[in-house]
Structures are given as C-alpha cells and as structure tokens.
Amino acid sequence: MQFTYQSYGALLEKLREHGYEAADYESWRQKGRCVILRHDVDNDIQKAVEMARFEREQGVASTYFVLLTSNFYNVFSGESCQALHEIISSGHQIGLHFDEVRYPELAGDMAGIGKKIAEEAEILGRAIGQSVNTVSMHRPSKEILEADLQIPGIINSYGKVFFKDFKYMSDSRRRWREPVEKIIASEQYEKLHVLTHAFWYNRQELDLHDSVARYVNEGNRQRYFWFKDNITDLGAIMPPEEIL
Ligand SMILES: [Zn+2]
Numbered sequence: 001m002q003f004t005y006q007s008y009g010a011l012l013e014k015l016r017e018h019g020y021e022a023a024d025y026e027s028w029r030q031k032g033r034c035v036i037l038r039h040d041v042d043n044d045i046q047k048a049v050e051m052a053r054f055e056r057e058q059g060v061a062s063t064y065f066v067l068l069t070s071n072f073y074n075v076f077s078g079e080s081c082q083a084l085h086e087i088i089s090s091g092h093q094i095g096l097h098f099d100e101v102r103y104p105e106l107a108g109d110m111a112g113i114g115k116k117i118a119e120e121a122e123i124l125g126r127a128i129g130q131s132v133n134t135v136s137m138h139r140p141s142k143e144i145l146e147a148d149l150q151i152p153g154i155i156n157s158y159g160k161v162f163f164k165d166f167k168y169m170s171d172s173r174r175r176w177r178e179p180v181e182k183i184i185a186s187e188q189y190e191k192l193h194v195l196t197h198a199f200w201y202n203r204q205e206l207d208l209h210d211s212v213a214r215y216v217n218e219g220n221r222q223r224y225f226w227f228k229d230n231i232t233d234l235g236a237i238m239p240p241e242e243i244l
Helices: 005-017 045-058 078-089 110-128 142-147 180-186 208-228
Strands: 021-023 034-041 063-067 093-098 134-137 167-170 191-196
Touching (some): 005 045, 005 180, 034 045, 045 078, 063 134, 078 093, 078 110, 093 110, 167 180, 180 191
Parallel strands (some): 021 034, 034 063, 034 191, 063 093, 167 191
C-alpha cells in the first residue's frame, strides 16, 4: 500500500465495501462490524489537519491523539488551537497521546503514570475547550503495554479490550507489518483497530527518507517565518534567501 491520500481513500473504501462501519472508542460497543480509526500526531499538527479534511470528504470520523509534551508543537499556540478546532469541527475526536519517557521518575510506577495521564488529559481539555476522555501511548514500554491501565473517566486505547476483541494494525515507522487490505477483505475479524500516522501521507508517494528530509528542511523556513513575527526587520538581519 502506498502512503498517499489516494491509497488511504482506497483503504477506507475497502472497509466500507466489507461492512466495517467507522466507530470511536465508545460507540463501537453499539455497533456490529466496525473499525476504530486512530491517528497518533507525533510531530506535525498541520498534517493531521490535512488528513482530517480528507477523512471528512470521505465521510468517516476518527480519533486524533495529540501530545502535550512534544518538542515539535505546542497545543496552546494559536496555530495549533486553530488546527485542533478544525479537526474537531470536521467531526473527529481529540485524545491524549502520552509519552511516558517525559516522566523518568515514574518508570514502572503505573499508579503514578495513571495520575499523570489524567492530569495531561485535563490540561489538553483546557487547550481544546472540551473534555478529553481517551489516551494512546507514544512508544509504549512493555510495562505500560501489559499493565491494562485503568484511569477513571479515560478510555485507554492500550487497554486489553482493544487488542483482544479487535484486530490491531498499524503503519508505525511508515510500514504496515501485515497485509492490511487482505485482512480487511478476508472479513476474518468483526472489529478492527487501525492506527495510521498522518505524517506519512502525501498527495504523491514519498519514501521514508524523503518524507523525513522534507519535514526537517521545511522546519528552517517555518522557523524563519515564526521569527519574523517576533523580531523587527528580520530581513535586514538575515535575508530569506539565506534559509538553507
Ligand atoms: Zn506516537
């Protein structure tokens, strides 16, 4: 499968064709054959917005998990808030993407981690103006995967139910580990849990190297324009032609 909107659209079409109705982390309980579509936003909220628009055009709703502790974006910034509101108004849900590595002092302390998740969800809720009641883990440790963490008021997408009662498939590191289209077509599973990363999807296919290189190099330009809003006469200090 290619990492383009067109092939993601074909995947959604295949799901529809085989009777998988899009569900979220609550509504699946009322549905028969269904699929939970999930996106982890590891570094680029703008790519998430593009995916959210595409999904709206395709008539599906999914859940976007965003980090509160990322070095790449700040959910309280104006640009991010606008982006997150667009995702919500496109009919999608926002959940918390949680990076346990941020709290090395809590390594192995599942109760402590549970409390941090509740705390971060509350803060993220304030940023987006509505409550956040789902969490997914960013690069989860074996301990957190096995813990089946129960957090009051929050659905843990790494809870046992989403792996035991669902067939889970993911495009982590821009690679499907299984033939996702074949598995859908086989109708072997009643419930699917599909994680994709909007970051990897483009109009035209880009390989792993090129998608990373483009993101890193575009960062210079973006940083320049953010600087422009914060310093008078940036062009006189460093003309834009000097951006590498
Ligand atoms: Zn992640």
